[in-house]
Amino acid sequence: MSDSHTDSIAAGSWLNERYDTSGWQRLISQCGTVVAAVLIVLAGVPVGPLSGSVGTAAAADDGTPVVITGGGDGNLKLITANNETVKWTYSRPNNLGSVRDSEIGDGAVYATFADEVHKVDVTDGTKMWNYTGHEYRVRAIDIGPDGYVYSGSQDDELHKIDPSDGSTVWTYSYGSTVEAVETAASGHIYVAGGSGEVHKVNPDGTNEWTYTGDSNQVLSMAVDSGNAVYYGSYKGYIRKLDPSSGSKVWEYNGHSNDVNGLEVTDSGNLLSAAEDSEVHKIDPSGPSRIWTYTHSGWLRDVSSGSSGDVYASDIDGYIVRVDGDAGSQVWDRNAVRIRAYTVSAGTATIPSTVSGTVTDDDGDPLENATISATSGQSTKTDASGAYSLQLSPGEYTLSVSKSGYADASRSMTVGGSSASGVDFTLYESGTxxxxxxxxxxxxxxxxxxxxxxxxxxxxxxxxxxxxxxxxxxxxxxxxxxxxxxxxxxxxxxxxxxxxxxxxxxxxxxxxxGARENQTTPTPTPTIPERLQVRFEELEDESDGQEVVVRSPEPVTEVNYTIINETDDPVYNDTQEFEEPREYYEGELDEIISTNGTELSEDARLRYSGEFANGSAFNGTVPFETFESSGFLGGPTGAAGSEGGGSTGGLVVLAGGALIVAYRYRDRLTTAVSRIAGRITN
Missing domain, CATH: 2.60.40.10 (Immunoglobulins)
Structure with a gap:
C-alpha cells in the first residue's frame, strides 16, 4: 500500500494515526470524512498475476492505456486513457467507504471498500465476489505470483484470500496498522505499517524475519527481481533491506517529505514519489539519483510502464506522464473528480464492443442468427436483428449462420475502441x-x-x-x-x-435491339406470352367499355400497378382467386373521376401474377383506344410497343371476380357500376 494516511481530511487527524493503533483511534479514522481515489492505468496486453509494488501507478504500455479510477464516492470506473470513454462503472455496494487500493490480475480487479475486498470482472465491471474477513478498513492489497490475494488492514492483520471464491486461506498478525503489502517472486510476502517494522512472511503464513531498525511509519514498499525490498518512510528517506537477513543495505535521503510511492522499473531502477512534489529516478546500485521531475502538487504514487515512461498521481486528482529517459513531462490530465491517492500497476486486455445487425437480402431483420468469432465468443441476434460481442484487441473472423440461409463471414481488426455497424446480409440457401x-x-x-x-x-x-x-x-x-x-x-x-x-x-x-444485317429467330411463344387481353369501347354505349381476358392456363393471382409518365406508381392492387380463371369478359360503364391524378398518353400498367401451375407471369400494358385491332398485352406482345394515343382506358388483367377499370379522359377514374362475368374453358 503506497498511501499511509487515513481517509480523514480533518486537520491533523492523519498525523495522530501514524502512531496510535488503539481501537478508539481506528474507530475515529473509520468514521471520518472519506476522500480517496484509486487509479489503475492499463495497457491492452494480457498477462497473468501481477507482481510489483502495492499501490503503484500503472505504467501503461504504448498503445491504448486504460485507467481505472476509484474515489471517495465509492465508485470504481474503467476509462480509456486515450479518449476518456467510461467502459464500465462499479458502484459502491451497500454504501461502503471509499476505494483505498486496488490491483489487477488474471482478468479481474481487486479493490478495497472500507473493510471489504471486492473482485470485479475487468471486462464489464460486474462483481465476482466480496471478502468480509477483516474487522476494520483494508489499507493495502497485492496479488502474489501464485495468484492469491493478500490484504492488510487497520485490524493489524494480513490475510491470504483464495481468488476463486474469496475465502480465507490464513491470517497473519502484524501487530499494528498494515499500510503496505508487497509480494516477491519467491512467494514471500512483505508487510509493513504504523510500527515501522518490516516483516517477511513465508508462503504458509509464518514469519521468516522482522526488521526493527526503524520506529517511523512505513508508507510504501517495492520489491525487485532479486526479492530485495525497498521501503519509504514518512521522514522522507528510502531504505533497502537484504532479503535473506532483513538487514539494512543502504539509505537514500533525497526527499524532504513523505515518500508515498515506490516502484521498481523493468530495467531495475527505482522510482519514488513524495509529498515534496518530486519524482526521483534512482540507480539502486549507488544509490544515486538519475533525474528529478518536479510537479506542482503533492505526489501520491508512481509507476513505470513497459515503454519506460513514468506515471505519477497527485493529491488533486491529476495523473502526469513523464518521459522515462529525460524526466520531462509528456502530459498531465485531471483523471478523477476527487483526490487520486493511489495508482495500482497492472496490464490487462480490455475488450471492445463489436455490434451490428443481420438482415436478409430484402433488408428485413433476422432473429436468432448466430454470430461467432474465431476466439470462441458467440451470441444471437434479437428481434431487430441486432447483436453485440465483447472482443479483445486482435484479428478476428466473424461468422454468421441461420437455418435456411447461406453462411456469411468477414475478417476484421478489433482495436481499443468499440466498432459499430459491423452488419451482415444473409441470402437464402441455394442463391x-x-x-x-x-x-x-x-x-x-x-x-x-x-x-x-x-x-x-x-x-x-x-x-x-x-x-x-x-x-x-x-x-x-x-x-x-x-x-x-x-x-x-x-x-x-x-x-x-x-x-x-x-x-x-x-x-x-x-x-x-437487333444488329444490322442480322435476323433474330422468333422463339416459340411461352404460356405467359400467349396471355391475351382485349380492351375496347362498347359499340352501343359511349361511356361503356368491354374487357376480355384469355389465358392458356388458369390464373390464381394478379398484382398490378399503374405507372405515370414519370415512372412513378399512382395505383396498385392485388387480386387472388379462389377458383382459377382462364377466360373473363366484363362490361363497364358510368366511369367516375376519383383522385384527380393527371395521366398522359404515356402512362402504362405493369402487372405480374401466378398461374395455377405455380409459374409466374408479368407484363406491361399501355393505354390503347378501342380502335386498336387485335389483342393487347402480354409481356412481349403489344405491351412492348411504343407510341399510340390514349382516349379510351385501361383495365387490370384480373381474370377474376373483381374488375377494376381506369379510363383516361381528363383524370384518372376508378369506379365500376356494372360487372358481368362469364367463365368458360
Missing amino acids: YEQRFVLDDQTTDRRFSDDPKLIVWRPSPPSTTTTFNHNDSAFVRLQDGQRYNLTVIDGLAYYERVGFEANRSQPRETLVV
Whole structure:
C-alpha cells in the first residue's frame, strides 16, 4: 500500500494515526470524512498475476492505456486513457467507504471498500465476489505470483484470500496498522505499517524475519527481481533491506517529505514519489539519483510502464506522464473528480464492443442468427436483428449462420475502441449473385440514360436495381428458378420471359435491339406470352367499355400497378382467386373521376401474377383506344410497343371476380357500376 494516511481530511487527524493503533483511534479514522481515489492505468496486453509494488501507478504500455479510477464516492470506473470513454462503472455496494487500493490480475480487479475486498470482472465491471474477513478498513492489497490475494488492514492483520471464491486461506498478525503489502517472486510476502517494522512472511503464513531498525511509519514498499525490498518512510528517506537477513543495505535521503510511492522499473531502477512534489529516478546500485521531475502538487504514487515512461498521481486528482529517459513531462490530465491517492500497476486486455445487425437480402431483420468469432465468443441476434460481442484487441473472423440461409463471414481488426455497424446480409440457401450486362443495340440508344432492371418473381413480386457505369446490374437469384426480366429507361422498355438462373453461368448479356444485317429467330411463344387481353369501347354505349381476358392456363393471382409518365406508381392492387380463371369478359360503364391524378398518353400498367401451375407471369400494358385491332398485352406482345394515343382506358388483367377499370379522359377514374362475368374453358 503506497498511501499511509487515513481517509480523514480533518486537520491533523492523519498525523495522530501514524502512531496510535488503539481501537478508539481506528474507530475515529473509520468514521471520518472519506476522500480517496484509486487509479489503475492499463495497457491492452494480457498477462497473468501481477507482481510489483502495492499501490503503484500503472505504467501503461504504448498503445491504448486504460485507467481505472476509484474515489471517495465509492465508485470504481474503467476509462480509456486515450479518449476518456467510461467502459464500465462499479458502484459502491451497500454504501461502503471509499476505494483505498486496488490491483489487477488474471482478468479481474481487486479493490478495497472500507473493510471489504471486492473482485470485479475487468471486462464489464460486474462483481465476482466480496471478502468480509477483516474487522476494520483494508489499507493495502497485492496479488502474489501464485495468484492469491493478500490484504492488510487497520485490524493489524494480513490475510491470504483464495481468488476463486474469496475465502480465507490464513491470517497473519502484524501487530499494528498494515499500510503496505508487497509480494516477491519467491512467494514471500512483505508487510509493513504504523510500527515501522518490516516483516517477511513465508508462503504458509509464518514469519521468516522482522526488521526493527526503524520506529517511523512505513508508507510504501517495492520489491525487485532479486526479492530485495525497498521501503519509504514518512521522514522522507528510502531504505533497502537484504532479503535473506532483513538487514539494512543502504539509505537514500533525497526527499524532504513523505515518500508515498515506490516502484521498481523493468530495467531495475527505482522510482519514488513524495509529498515534496518530486519524482526521483534512482540507480539502486549507488544509490544515486538519475533525474528529478518536479510537479506542482503533492505526489501520491508512481509507476513505470513497459515503454519506460513514468506515471505519477497527485493529491488533486491529476495523473502526469513523464518521459522515462529525460524526466520531462509528456502530459498531465485531471483523471478523477476527487483526490487520486493511489495508482495500482497492472496490464490487462480490455475488450471492445463489436455490434451490428443481420438482415436478409430484402433488408428485413433476422432473429436468432448466430454470430461467432474465431476466439470462441458467440451470441444471437434479437428481434431487430441486432447483436453485440465483447472482443479483445486482435484479428478476428466473424461468422454468421441461420437455418435456411447461406453462411456469411468477414475478417476484421478489433482495436481499443468499440466498432459499430459491423452488419451482415444473409441470402437464402441455394442463391447466388447473377450479373446482367446490358447491350443496347437500338438505333437511337434508348437505354443509355438511366436503365433499370426489374426481376419479377412470385414473392416478393419484384426486385429493382440500376445498371452501373459498366452497364452491369447484380441480383441475387435462386439457382434453377425461372424469372421474367424487364429493362426500363424512361419510356423505353424491354422484357425477357423465362430466364433460368444457373449458378454455373453467373453472367448473362441482355441484347436490346437487333444488329444490322442480322435476323433474330422468333422463339416459340411461352404460356405467359400467349396471355391475351382485349380492351375496347362498347359499340352501343359511349361511356361503356368491354374487357376480355384469355389465358392458356388458369390464373390464381394478379398484382398490378399503374405507372405515370414519370415512372412513378399512382395505383396498385392485388387480386387472388379462389377458383382459377382462364377466360373473363366484363362490361363497364358510368366511369367516375376519383383522385384527380393527371395521366398522359404515356402512362402504362405493369402487372405480374401466378398461374395455377405455380409459374409466374408479368407484363406491361399501355393505354390503347378501342380502335386498336387485335389483342393487347402480354409481356412481349403489344405491351412492348411504343407510341399510340390514349382516349379510351385501361383495365387490370384480373381474370377474376373483381374488375377494376381506369379510363383516361381528363383524370384518372376508378369506379365500376356494372360487372358481368362469364367463365368458360
